[in-house]
Amino acid sequence: MILQAAIGLAVLAGAGWGALAFWFQPPLGRRARAVPPAAWLALAAAALAGLARGSFLLAGLFGVLLLALLAWWRLSVRPSNERQWMPEVARQTHGSVDGGIVTLHNVRNFDWRSRTDYGERWETRVYDLSRLASVDLALSYWGRPAIAHAMVSFGFDDGQYLVFSVEIRRKLNDTFSEIGGFFRQYELAVLASTEEDSLRVRTNVRGEDGYLYRVRMPEGAARELLLSYVATANRLVRKPRFYNSLTANCATIVYRLADQVVPGLPMDYRLLLSGYLPEYLYSLGALQGADNPQAYRRAGNYTERARATRDASQYSRNIRLGVPGVTARPPDGTAGLLRQVQPPIR
Template sequence: MLRLAEDSPDQLKEGTSANIRSRNTGNSEPAAPRKASRWLRTAAVLLGLTIILLSVFFGFAIHYWLPWPEWVRTFGAWAFPILTCGLWFLPLRHRLARRTAVLLLVSGLAFAYAIKTPPSQDWVALMEKSPHMERQGDRITIVNFRDAAHAPGTAPVIHWTRADFDLSTLDAADLILQPFGDLKGLAHVMLTFRFADGRHVIISMESRQAKGQSFDPLAGFFRRDPLYPILATERDLIWERLARTPPDPVQIYPLLADKAVLRQYFERVLAFVNAIHRQPIFYSTLTESCMTTFINLAPEAFIHVRWYDIRRWVPGYSLSLFQQLGLVDHSMPAETLALRRTLPDGLSAPQGFASDAAWSAYIRQSLDGPTPAPAP
């Protein structure tokens, strides 16, 4: 005989209330699991986007970073993101195993990328030797001080010397800007320090180029080239740019800072040069470039630039920043100042002057007054 169970009035009331709550919410799933499910979906989307970005990044890294033949690097640059994204996103079997393989592959590349140090290579002649400093008190000797002679259309004649300077006689410094044509955001930044005898040490932070390579700003994001400080005469680094066809514009801005701060700045730069002579580091378009390296080394008394100021990262817009900080003449708009501080066309080559100091004085007189003739 079949017996039907009877529910008590309280049980019926409780069940009715639950049904009403379920109909009102439209979902019988409890609130806590729903919230956890949303977080999991969000995390899955973010992880997928991270995998896409890392796949593209390491695709570029394979192209710029690994010392393989170019066709292998080009193939790897395309194949790596396609492979990793395919393994991660395609709706195939063994999804957990495929995604684990992708995570291991990306993690392995990231580890190798992080610990990589610049390898020794066959460098171009102008970057063949690594400069460094020897010091005894105020007396310093710059080893592998470059003094190359440049002439239009011919290979430079390179001289590597040992140059002695007395830090107690450092009396001024200039900012050098080299704009790149009509691309307003692009420029090269150099610093030059003057001593009482009229000689200068001009410093340019560049990416060191192996033979057969050329400068590529994208490569600076992917640890291809070492950072290379050039310590040289002005008749080398400035005339190198003026001797090109057509000549590059070069602007010279006297720095408005006292001698003690300039000396501290120069000493910090030289200490950095010695450090990377012992252990090379990579050039970085963002963090160790022609401009950011100098900003990183600047004493707080000299310059302090917020990390979010775009002019810190884009040298072509840096002049207004230096004016705002009071480091260069700020009595006129940046565009007017740039016109006044650009070296004129038709300057005489340094070979016609008795010394580097004489040529340095000559090019500055071309900005401050009538252009003098070279010494006989």
């Protein structure tokens, strides 16, 4: 009886995983998308019915087919950089380092007018790491307090900012699915951009709520974190990887990069529930300028300041007004950004 129950639970688990795997990676194409999951669930139901009668034959067959499915999943469902991508993730950031100078290619600097109306600009930019002055964590919320998109913005001493964001690379006509993120539906990208692009599109175009936190780091750690982002982006260009909602998302990648810089960071459930990252950082003593996480949240909420800013060149300055730990900076300049190597590509 115990053996039958254990096998039954294994069949149920295999049925659920296999049906979802077939749904999100349809082997017969999208027009016949429902056929493999339906057939798989029918086989699992027959196996469970056989177990109820004391027969292990169909359960054994189901087990063999599950092993075959796992082999297909491992060998055939592979990540790729060669797909028809959405325009905003059509290119991959990559870079090179020469001493203290970082050259980044495909820095996104779109001019967003609406979700579907925008001017495309992919730029090559060169940054002087000796002018790196700050690290900010930007969180963007779209509904649920536990879930936010995490971005890291590196500030230079002239008021220029460079954002790194771990993104899903959506294909044309893709819609986002958190469950699909467990089933290899999307590739992973590390995208560099300007704040006028990646932060502004979320508050001013998509209607999300933005929060900014000045992060205190050991000496030299900000530089190493930026270089870790560049190295990760370069690896993804050479060897694509799938996004995973649990193990390879915006918050877990930030943690892994930061752990390379400051080894031994404690694991925490708030790395999965990224909306609570400020409380995690506060517990580590990485936030400065306010007495508790609630005070950081209140002062760090830049949504209204962002939406009131019509001039994109003033966006970075305005969203930092009153943010704990942020000192005043010149609103613009060219010292940190050494040069833009090529004209914007439109």
